[in-house]
Amino acid sequence: MSGMVTQARPPRRGGSSVRIGALVPLTRPGWVEAGQHVLAGLELAVRDVNADGGIAGRPLELVVRDTAADPRKAAAAVDELARLGVAALAGEYHSVVARAAAARADALGLPFLCSSAVLDALTEQPTEWVARLAPAQSHGWRIYADFLLGAGHRRIAVAAEPSVYWASGTRILRDHLAPRGGTVIELDMRALAPAAVCDELVAHRATALLLLVGHPEPAVPIVTSVRRDQRLAEIMVGAPAGQPEFTEWAASLGQDGAAIPFLRYLPQRLGPLGARVEAALRERLAAAPSFVAFEGYDTGVVLAEVLRAQGTDPAAGRAVPSRAGIAASWPRVAVEGTRGRIRFSRTPGISVWQWAWPPVQVVDRDPAEPDRFRILHTG
Incomplete structure (x- = not known):
């Protein structure tokens, strides 16, 4: 894949496209x-695949549908x-939306490679139809x-x-921290204004505040209130x-948005493919690409490899690769992505085929x- 652009072989003219549905907010x-x-x-992955x-x-063609963070809209898009x-299918960022899409894809027998959603229970029951790149x-x-x-921090x-x-994130934190001497204090943002959050932090003697909320509301006013409260000068936010990954965060908060640790799914150093893709994404986005953009590219790379392995045979009445064949290919995938070699396996507690781990x-x-x-910590 790393030589795609320089060794370009355009697709034959007149051939009908092989289409992938892209779900994105x-x-x-x-x-x-x-x-x-x-x-x-x-889009960059599709461009590279077609150049090769x-x-x-x-x-290869993308058919894009906007999910707007709406599970019902996502399910309807899967049907369409x-x-x-x-x-x-490919894509989706929001976990709750991806869960709705995965359930519908499973019911319809439509392969779905989820790019970015991390919720463990992406489907209620184990499925052969869904695979995931994000951890x-x-x-x-x-x-x-x-x-x-x-x-x-305790x-x-x-x-x-x-x-x-x-709720899942809170439970994971509590289950991991409690046996190690940590305490998780829940603050219900349905009931608290940002200023009241500051009072609760002081009352509970918290040393860290984690934002399990949407952006920009109420994340931005919470951060602003905490940063302005002298009683909380030493607290870690x-x-x-991953809200601070995006430029919108920096634009909203400026200096207040710095020193807020978050999870990012990138290696310490990109290899040759990752470096080439990083440069191309930077040009396409007119900004530094987030790890989410690399997840999108890797999704396209994996699907192209699976589709090529399945092949097409118009003479046999198979103008597009078989959906069942694509789903059966998840355990055989071995593809070099931008962030390492991608393979899928069955992981305890995870209902879909999982790259373990980015x-x-x-x-x-x-x-x-x-x-x-x-970089503060690696896992």
Whole structure:
């Protein structure tokens, strides 16, 4: 794959395309910047695949649908894309939305390679149809909990909104921290204004506050209130879900958005393929690509490899690869991605085929240079 652009072999003219359905949040209340990064990675991968001959001479094509962080909209999009004849589904950033898409894809027998959603229970029952690139929440958030312990934090408050994803994250943190002397204090953001959060942190003698909330509301006003409260000058603010990764965070908070550790799924150093893709993504996005953009690219790389292995045979009445054949290929995948070699396996407690594991870092924005990230911990 790393030589695609220089060894270009355009797909044959006149061949019908092999289509992949792309699910991404592109409008509010979805996290639009995250959706744009997933899509940029997918689009770049498709461009590279087509420059290298496509799928058995047929061009690879994305059919994009906006999920807008709405599980019902995502499920409807899966139905539509299945009717349109896509070979597989790709993408999605929001875990609760990806769960709805995965359930529908499983019911329809439509392969789905989830790019970025981390919720452990992506489907209620084990399925052969769904695979995932992002690490499961239990894996990444335990690494984050180890970072907290290593930094000396034992009284940890979580400002949480109601959702399956945030509740799961709170449970993972508590289960990992409690046997190691840590305490998790839950602050219900349905009942507390940002200023009241500060009072609760003081009352509970918390040394760390984790933002298990949406961006920009209420994350930005919470951070602003805490940073302005002299009583909390020593408290660490963290965001394990990765909100500070995106430029929108830095634009909203400026200096206040620095020194807030979050999870990022990148290696310490990119290899040749990763470096080439990083440069191309930077040009495409006109900004530094987030780890989410690399997840999008790797999704396209994996699906192209699986589709090529399945092949197409119009003479045999198979103009597109078999959906069942694609799903059966997950355990045989061995693809060099931007962040390491990608293989899928059955992982205890995870209901889908899982890359175990992508690289995991805890990083923050450097207060001296907020556009630069500091690696604080690796897992």
